[in-house]
Amino acid sequence: MLLTGILIFNLYYLQISCFSTYHNKSNFNRIKFISVPPTRGTILDRNGIVLAFNKIIYQLEINLKQVENIDQTINELKDLLDFSEEDILFFEKEKKKSNYLNNVLIKSELTDIQYAKFFLNQYRFPGVSIKNYQRRYYPYGSDLAHVIGYISKISYSEFKNLKYKKEFLDYFKNQEIGKLGIEKFYEQKLHGNPGFKEVEINSRGKIIRQLRFFPPKSGKNITLTLDLNLQKYIKRLVSSMRAAVVVLDPRDGGILALVSNPSYDPNIFINGVSNKKYLKLIHDTNRPFINRVTQGIYPPASTIKPYIIISALNAGIINTNFFLFDPGWWKLPGSKKTYRDWKKWGHGYLNITKALEESADTFFYQVAYNMGIDRLSDWMKKFGYGKLTGIDLLEENTGIMPDREWKTKNVKQPWYQGDTISVGIGQGYWTATPIQISKALMTLVNNGLVRTPHLLSFIQDNNHATTYYNHPTYIQIGDSRAIFWDIVKNGMYGVANKSNGTAYKNFYDAPYKVAAKSGTAQVFSLQPYEIYDPEKVSEKFRDHKLMTAFAPFEKPSVCIVLILENGEEHISPGTIVRKILDYILLNHHN
Known part of the structure; x- marks a missing residue:
């Protein structure tokens, strides 16, 4: 009874005694909740150099x-x-x-x-006032566009998606959201949580007083594994080319540089880019929006030959003493079809090491034929081909690791033995991204231990609580103690250090030891009687040039993958890779 009496009294007080007061307030003033956006987290490189931050801008507004x-x-x-x-x-x-x-x-x-x-x-x-706001700024512009990405105003579809995930309360109309790159992948970490002000306003919309204030929670700062100075150096090396370069540390998978050229300035998107400028970028035939490292798909060419040998050895298809004689061509058993080697007069007698050093196609035609597409495809998938790498960027293609099922579904034709032969030298239907090639190289360096390439080093909040990159569970391919790994690595060592090696001229005088594998990816097929002449084909049909390398050979700390799209004849990918390794290993940037 006592409780009931108290409730009745309070109800009377609110409805009768206070009616006049609240009624007057509602006639003349109203309560409004104003969102207070959080400060977005800063992005830094491995040395603490700021790559993305918020700068204060002043804008004129009118009520x-x-x-x-x-x-x-x-x-x-x-x-x-x-x-x-x-x-x-x-x-x-x-x-x-x-x-x-x-x-x-x-x-x-x-x-x-x-x-x-x-x-x-x-x-x-x-009624006119100056307000200060925070605006995202990318001081290194196009050098990092494909890594950092950018933020821009949230779209309707993005807001709907946030609503579906029940995260929309952290956003409000016209607020920015990560659109690409690190800004998008780590949006939830960088964004923070908004606060709000409860204010009383009059009928003209003017704030009378602030009733309550709940401060926003700033976003977390992100430090990357990236080395800005190395990134800028590589960008200068390939500034006139369509190129993809990825440099990583095989000991932990941390990416030291990720360069895709040409690029664009992400700052133009912060306040909304004009339709004219946007269309110009979209229709640029050099495709600056594409992150060639993670989205560019190319035939991996001869860079895959080391993994084919490892797979064949592990599967017992060949043994360490396997050899064949190469006259310059290889004939498909049971047919009249012949496949030529890049070296017209052949390589003579070949064992595994010499086949890798000289990149003898005929040797790999035979190994691929012996393996068959089923085993070959399964093993290459273990190295990461045909799958997402797990890199902390959402803009990634899987490429194609072809097999019987894929061809039936996509080409509407059965798989032929000739298809397998092309796969044996990284051609045919096989396509891969530079980041996939890099992951496979890192797996080889680590004797089959599969690590994930990543850009994140650690995340830190305002209280300096630090969360380091969480490595996914490692997978082991084959026996890490098997001699097979060393045989293949020694073959790659010969590529760079023996006079018959295909990259000898680039690395023979290096003060450190390098292992490498080059590749040339055909953009179109030649007839048996045709000879490729880069001077007689248009630029878009020129071969892609590839180079993979790791160093120092004894204790690798650097893996490099480089692709020059439709590379010019006078430009050697080995020369560029050598310059990058010199910069890292001789200038103490490792």
Whole structure:
């Protein structure tokens, strides 16, 4: 009874005694909740150099309910602050989208002079104010576009997706969200949580007082494994080419450099890019938006020959004493079909080591034939071909690791033995991304231990609590103690250090020891009687040039994969790889 009495009394007090007070407030004022965006986390390289941060910008805003003559005010501001016609058109568009409770943006990113002029004349413009905001900035622009990505205003579909995941409360209209790269992959870590202000406003939308304030929670800072100086150095080396370069540390999978050229400046997307500029980028035949390291798909060519040998040895298809004689061609058993070697007069007698050193195609035709596509495809998938690598970027292609089922489904034809022969030298239907090739190389270096290439080093919150990259469970291919791994690595060592090696001229005088494997990926097929002449084919049909390498040979700390798309005849991928290794190993950047 006592409790009931108290409830009745409180109800009476609220409805009768306080009615007048709350009624008056509701007539003249209303309560509003204003979201306070969080500060987005900073992105840094391995040495603490800031790669993405928030800079303060000042913009001019107008409260339409507080201004009697809007046109006159805008014209006076135009004269005072030297606004362009484009600025005025922008304001008119913003005004149409506005709500009477919102301030409307007049001019974003005021210059120091504009800021000073308005500050001195602010008394003339009631209802107009300067607000400061944070804007994302990428100081190294196109050097890191495919790694960092960018943020931009959240789209309707993105907001719907957040609503589905019940994460939409952390966002509000017109807020930015990660669109590509690290900004997108680690959006939840970087974004933070918004706060809000509870304010009382009058009928004209003016804030009377602040009732409550709940501060936002800043996003976390992310430190990458990337070395900015190395990244910039490689970018300069390939600045005039369509190229993909990835450098990683095989000891942990940390990516030291990831370069895709050509590129674009991500800063143009922060405030919204013009349709004209966007279409120009989209239709650029050099495809600057494509991250060639993770999305570019190329025949892996001869770079896969070491993995085919490892697979055949592990599967017992060949033994360590396997050899054959190469006259310059190989004949498919049971047919008249012959496949030629890149060396017209042949390599003579070949064992495993010599076949790798000289990249003898005929040797691998035979090994692929012996394995068959079923075993071959299964083993290459173990090395990561035909699958996502697990890199912490969402922009990634799987490439194609072909097999019978794939061809039936996609080509509507059965698998032929000739298809297997092409796969044996990394051609035919087989395509791969540079990051897949890099993962396979790292697996070889680690004697079959599969590590995941990654860009994240660690995440740190405002209290300096640190979370390091969490390596997925390692998978082991074959027996890590088997002699097979050393046989193949020695073959790659010969590529770079023996006079008959295909990359000898690039590495013979290096003060450190390198193991390498080059490759040439055909863009179109030649007839048996045709000879490839780069001077007689258009650029888009020129061969791709590939090079993989690791060093130092005894204790590898660097793996490099380089692809020059439609590479020019006078440019050697080995020369570029040598320069990168010199930079890392001789300048103590490792």
